Amino acid sequence: MLKTESINFTYDGLSKFNFPDIQLNNADSLLVLGDSGVGKTTFIQILAGLLKPKSGQIHLDSVNYNELSLKEMDQFRGRRIGMIFQNPHFVRNLNIFDNLLLSLYLSKNIQDEKRVTQLLNELGLGNKLDSMPDDLSQGEQQRASIALSVIKQPDLILADEPTSSLDDVNCQRIIKLLKEQAEKNKSKLIIITHDNRIKTQFNKSITL
Amino acid sequence: MNISRLAWRNIIYNPLNTILSILLMTFGVGVISLLLLLNNQIDKQLQDNLRGIDMVIGAKGSPLQLILSSIYHIDNPTGNISYKEVEKLTKNTMVDQTIPLSYGDSYNGFRIVGTTQEYIDLYDADLSKGVLWDKSMQVVIGSTVADITNLSIGDMFCGTHGFGDDGHVHDHHHYEVVGILKQSNTTIDKLIITDTKSVWDVHNTHDHHTCEDHDHHDHHHADENHNEDIYNSEKFMITSMLVRFKSPVAFIQMPRKVNETTNLQAAMPVLEINRLTSLLGFGVQTVNLIALIIIIVSGLSIFFSLYNSLKNRRYELALIRVHGATKLQLIKLVFLEGLTISTLGTIFGLMTSRLILFSTSFMVNQQQMLNSIEYILITDELWLFSISLFIGLIASLIPAIITSKINIPKVLSNA
Incomplete structure (x- = not known):
């Protein structure tokens, strides 16, 4: 279960963000909506433990973020949280297959090559195993970045505007795949977006 | 990964x-x-070629030249000196060993050095074939000389005056190869070594055999009676003398004595090499x-x-x-x-x-x-x-x- 309590955050004390409390069970998904500048990305980075909130509590399953040191938070994130960004990024000098293996290595998981192949097949990238990231189309890149974050079977998947640069067909495909993968791994899924095309596909949403 | x-x-x-x-x-x-x-x-x-030689005595000139020519055989000699005169200086309790060197001739670019058999011992050189010389005009050749000139035991050859190819050929005198040395990676590999007497004979006697006369095996090397006592002869000249000291005091006293009281020159290899x-x-x-x-x-x-x-x-x-x-x-x-x-x-x-x-x-x-x-x-x-x-x-x-x-x-x- 993911649970947040009265999180607020400030950059240099100038603009202050107060975030609503959320509660999410395993395999639940949540859409976070809002216009530019309301702190959507800040919220997701706080949930990822990349930014420390000024006050408030975050619990992911039994772990309280406030009780983790910086290093412990890094390791915790590596193992338990998968992130997907608006513009997918990869390790440029590794092919897609090796990028996934690296993700497993860094999150201290077993480098199970069979599972990597299987996942890439599921995401329709079965013939792109040896491709370098720069050689993929935008839709393929976004699918590969889903693979990169779900290969370690995280408890929480955080997606920051995953569809905003995609066409309609790819947009629908990405959302479908994200939901499938989250359900399969019993992961909690949070998608931040201002993309109206996907609003209808989630029954739980909050607006910042 | x-x-x-x-x-x-x-x-x-x-x-x-x-x-x-x-x-x-x-x-x-x-x-x-x-x-x-x-x-x-x-x-x-x-360093390998120094062999504990503490001092070289030769004719006046550049000390570096004396060292280069006497120890490394890569420069021309400074001139000739009287054996008697050097001997007088080196008959001294501070001196451990002396080896005379006489050179000036060559064969196919390799230097012919007249010396004593102590010179071979100085370089710990072993024979790979043949024997050491026991009379004048017999030579022992270094391994490189043997490789390049293809000389082998029993071969005869004539020396050329000087170190180039265009010198005067001493065609009245044959050297005979009696021994070949093993490779030692020292300067001796490139030398043709013979008795001091040989060099003396080539330059001071005349006999009537020509170098082209290869069939001629019964020639007598030199007038042995004449050379019996060359070391005592006032006229006997050598090119330089390698000296090893017995006592460290000699390092200070000997060179000064040579340089200041005689017409000769003493050079210290270690000093020159450092320079x-x-x-x-x-x-x-x-x-x-x-x-x-x-x-x-x-x-x-x-x-x-x-x-x-x-x-x-x-x-x-x-x-x-x-x-x-x-x-x-x-x-x-x-x-x-x-x-x-x-x-x-x-x-x-x-x-x-x-x-x-x-x-x-x-x-x-x-x-x-x-x-x-x-x-x-x-x-x-x-x-x-x-x-x-x-x-x-x-x-x-x-x-x-x-x-x-x-x-x-x-x-x-x-x-």
């Missing part, structure tokens, strides 16, 4: 930068290593400095290429951190990239210098040089290795620090 493999991929997927950095490192290390090896070889040759190597050393140091600058430039090139690639890979590095990489792993990644390049450059450099040395000595057919190439690292090269690695380390340091301080949320939100 792990950090080392990732570092390796980053290196090979950036071939132009990598090759430039490695080439610069190879070049710098190669030049220094080549100089170190050559220096080492020259030093070794110089020579310090002269060479200056040139070597200049080239070393230039090569060191090349290594530093290579370090800079490693620095720039790491720095640049990190700037381009900021998002990638943040991503790796998000996936769970620790700061230490990122630092390790950067250092591995820098150190791999500098290590490869250094190893290639050390290999290149050996390859150059090997191929040049092979091409000029310098067997002696070929045999003395050090294929393992010499001490100075361990320093060179450490310095290059250190430079690689320094070059990686700043990029590593920048990497470890990367602000992940900021990088991710600016993407």
Whole structure:
């Protein structure tokens, strides 16, 4: 279960963000909506433990973020949280297959090559195993970045505007795949977006 | 997949930068290593041939010339001296051993040296074939001489006056090869060694056999009665005298005595060789400095290429951190990239210098040089290795620090 309590955050004390409390069970998904500048990305980075909130509590399953040191938070994130960004990024000098293996290595998981192949097949990238990231189309890149974050079977998947640069067909495909993968791994899924095309596909949403 | 493999991929997927950095490192290390090896070889040759000779007495002239001609046989003699006069000086309790040298003739460019058999002992030279001479006009030849001239036991030849090919041929006098020495990697390999009497005979007697007269085997070498007592003859001249001291006091007293009270010259090999190597050393140091600058430039090139690639890979590095990489792993990644390049450059450099040395000595057919190439690292090269690695380390340091301080949320939100 993911649970947040009265999180607020400030950059240099100038603009202050107060975030609503959320509660999410395993395999639940949540859409976070809002216009530019309301702190959507800040919220997701706080949930990822990349930014420390000024006050408030975050619990992911039994772990309280406030009780983790910086290093412990890094390791915790590596193992338990998968992130997907608006513009997918990869390790440029590794092919897609090796990028996934690296993700497993860094999150201290077993480098199970069979599972990597299987996942890439599921995401329709079965013939792109040896491709370098720069050689993929935008839709393929976004699918590969889903693979990169779900290969370690995280408890929480955080997606920051995953569809905003995609066409309609790819947009629908990405959302479908994200939901499938989250359900399969019993992961909690949070998608931040201002993309109206996907609003209808989630029954739980909050607006910042 | 792990950090080392990732570092390796980053290196090979950036071939132009990598090759430039490695080439610069190879070049710098190669030049220094080549100089170190050559220096080492020259030093070794110089030292190997000293053989505990403390002083050389010869005719007045350049002391360095006297040393070069008498010990290394690479310069012309300074002139002749009277054996009697030298003997007077060296019949002294401070003197341990004296060996007279008479030279001035050559055969096919190889010097014919008249001396005593103690000279062979001085170089610990062993015979590979034949025997040592027991009378005048018999010679023992060094291994290089045997290889190149194809002379073998029983062969006869005539010496040429001087060391070039165009000198006067002493065609009334045949030398006979009676022994061939094993290779010793010293100057003796390139000498034709005979008794002092032979040189005396060639220059002071006349007999009537011609060199072309190869069938003539019953010739008598020289008038033995005439030469029986050459060491006591006032007219007996030698070229120089190698001297070994018994007591250290002699180092101070003997040269002064010779130089101040006689027409002769005493030269101290150790002093002259030090003078020579310090002269060479200056040139070597200049080239070393230039090569060191090349290594530093290579370090800079490693620095720039790491720095640049990190700037381009900021998002990638943040991503790796998000996936769970620790700061230490990122630092390790950067250092591995820098150190791999500098290590490869250094190893290639050390290999290149050996390859150059090997191929040049092979091409000029310098067997002696070929045999003395050090294929393992010499001490100075361990320093060179450490310095290059250190430079690689320094070059990686700043990029590593920048990497470890990367602000992940900021990088991710600016993407």
